[in-house]
Amino acid sequence: xxxxxxxxxxxxxxxxxxxxxxxxxxxxxxxxxxxxxxxxxxxxxxxxxxxxxxxxxxxxxxxxxxxxxxxxxxxxxxxxxxxxxxxxxxxxxxxxxxxxxxxxxxxxxxxxxxxxxxxxxxxxxxxxxxxxxxxxxxxxxxxxxxxxxxxxxxxxxxxxxxxxxxxxxxxxxxxxxxxxxxxxxxxxxxxxxxxxxxxxxxxxxxxxxxxxxxxx
Amino acid sequence: xxxxxxxxxxxxxxxxxxxxxxxxxxxxxxxxxxxxxxxxxxxxxxxxxxxxxxxxxxxxxxxxxxxxxxxxxxxxxxxxxxxxxxxxxxxxxxxxxxxxxxxxxxxxxxxxxxxxxxxxxxxxxxxxxxxxxxxxxxxxxxxxxxxxxxxxxxxxxxxxxxxxxxxxxxxxxxxxxxxxxxxxxxxxxxxxxxxxxxxxxxxxxxxxxxxxxxxxxxxxxxxxxxxxxxxxxxxxxxxxxxxxxxxxxxxxxxxxxxxxxxxxxxxxxxxxxxxxxxxxxxxxxxxxx
Numbered sequence: 001x002x003x004x005x006x007x008x009x010x011x012x013x014x015x016x017x018x019x020x021x022x023x024x025x026x027x028x029x030x031x032x033x034x035x036x037x038x039x040x041x042x043x044x045x046x047x048x049x050x051x052x053x054x055x056x057x058x059x060x061x062x063x064x065x066x067x068x069x070x071x072x073x074x075x076x077x078x079x080x081x082x083x084x085x086x087x088x089x090x091x092x093x094x095x096x097x098x099x100x101x102x103x104x105x106x107x108x109x110x111x112x113x114x115x116x117x118x119x120x121x122x123x124x125x126x127x128x129x130x131x132x133x134x135x136x137x138x139x140x141x142x143x144x145x146x147x148x149x150x151x152x153x154x155x156x157x158x159x160x161x162x163x164x165x166x167x168x169x170x171x172x173x174x175x176x177x178x179x180x181x182x183x184x185x186x187x188x189x190x191x192x193x194x195x196x197x198x199x200x201x202x203x204x205x206x207x208x209x210x211x212x213x214x215x216x
Numbered sequence: 217x218x219x220x221x222x223x224x225x226x227x228x229x230x231x232x233x234x235x236x237x238x239x240x241x242x243x244x245x246x247x248x249x250x251x252x253x254x255x256x257x258x259x260x261x262x263x264x265x266x267x268x269x270x271x272x273x274x275x276x277x278x279x280x281x282x283x284x285x286x287x288x289x290x291x292x293x294x295x296x297x298x299x300x301x302x303x304x305x306x307x308x309x310x311x312x313x314x315x316x317x318x319x320x321x322x323x324x325x326x327x328x329x330x331x332x333x334x335x336x337x338x339x340x341x342x343x344x345x346x347x348x349x350x351x352x353x354x355x356x357x358x359x360x361x362x363x364x365x366x367x368x369x370x371x372x373x374x375x376x377x378x379x380x381x382x383x384x385x386x387x388x389x390x391x392x393x394x395x396x397x398x399x400x401x402x403x404x405x406x407x408x409x410x411x412x413x414x415x416x417x418x419x420x421x422x423x424x425x426x427x428x429x430x431x432x433x434x435x436x437x438x439x440x441x442x443x444x445x446x447x448x449x450x451x452x453x454x455x456x457x458x459x460x461x462x463x464x465x466x467x468x469x470x471x472x473x474x475x476x477x478x479x480x481x482x483x484x485x486x487x488x489x490x491x492x493x494x495x496x497x498x499x500x501x502x503x504x505x
Contacts, residue, residue: 117298120326128326
């Protein structure tokens with residue numbers, strides 16, 4: 001039943017289009033998250049004062065489920081792409097920023113000392129020493145951010161009349177079409193799992209091998 | 217020789233250098249005013265008990281910290297921060313685990329603007345050969361043994377061709393066999409490259425084996441209490457009786473110092489009742505667990 005419905009959705013192109021739209025939004029939204037998250041994370045990692053003030057705020061934000069951003073996004077941006085991007089970024093940026101700032105905080109000061117004696121300073125220190133040294137812990141936050149972003153896309157699309165997996169889910173509910181609802185849920189899980197396994201797990205494994213950390 | 221000429225000849229010149237740290241408990245005097253001249257190409261060892269300020273002095277020369285009073289001069293110029301002319305080797309190797317061996321060496325050459333990528337690689341390979349690790353250029357740091365890591369760290373410090381090498385107990389964490397090998401190796405490299413080396417340790421025999429001069433530090437707040445000149449031929453071996461004899465001289469000097477500081481008449485520690493402690497922890501013979 002479920003797979004019959006899925007093949008119908010593939011046949012009439014609505015599923016491929018929905019997947020493409022959702023993934024495109026997530027990728028773009030995630031890029032914004034990375035930019036904002038890294039800048040915020042570096043600033044938080046740099047200054048103890050910012051960390052104590054904004055860092056605590058970010059922690060609080062993280063306890064908010066993705067779907068809770070949807071009403072605010074709809075009021076501010078209406079039924080639009082911008083609203084979806086807003087939900088994606090707000091859902092995922094906290095995880096990335098916290099991971100970057102925690103990672104920077106945990107960097108062995110020995111590396112920084114050594115680099116300083118070798119004449120590295122300023123932004124070069126961040127780019128060539130601090131971020132690479134913090135990367136094993138940052139990657140965990142990047143993965144988490146991607147997952148939260150994925151939750152955000154689906155949640156936001158359910159409220160917006162724009163093509164996407166969330167919208168197909170919403171239509172399934174409207175038409176009381178159990179097969180479609182279950183089928184789309186399966187697709188959402190499958191994509192999330194594949195990206196995690198193929199992309200993030202590979203990066204993580206390579207880093208762990210290179211650093212000689214214990215491989216799980 | 218006039219005093220000006222002596223000053224000009226000194227590679228490193230410490231002029232009344234002292235260091236105080238502000239802590240929550242008050243001001244901690246780590247190093248009392250210290251004056252010392254180190255000639256170019258000299259191998260000087262700082263030896264003393266832990267917390268005597270020898271590492272602090274090394275950090276001051278490195279420019280990682282600023283002196284509270286006095287000044288550090290390198291080639292007659294005042295030190296205001298870390299510089300390419302003096303690289304530091306730490307007890308832990310401080311190599312970057314995210315780079316392979318060759319890239320670690322190239323990292324220290326990035327600031328040499330006159331080198332292009334190919335020349336950087338060439339220089340890095342040369343120093344890797346010098347420490348006899350040319351076969352490991354593509355290895356990551358965790359794949360190397362402790363001794364190999366310190367050799368890579370040494371090569372990385374040598375690569376930008378600094379005039380001065382600062383070594384903070386670099387072999388402290390290694391096993392005795394590896395250490396003996398590295399003592400010989402370091403002396404060979406020192407003779408070949410004619411670097412000025414300042415080496416910090418608490419091991420007197422290590423000091424006697426390596427140093428042209430050995431500076432003995434007093435307890436905190438530290439200062440250089442006496443200086444020994446070791447006139448043994450190179451390359452010296454750790455197990456050489458002459459080295460042991462020199463080490464014993466240094467040790468005698470050091471011991472008087474340590475004993476003064478733990479003299480029970482000066483300490484106001486409460487006497488400990490050992491029997492009571494043992495009974496508290498339930499230590500009874502033959503009482504199996």
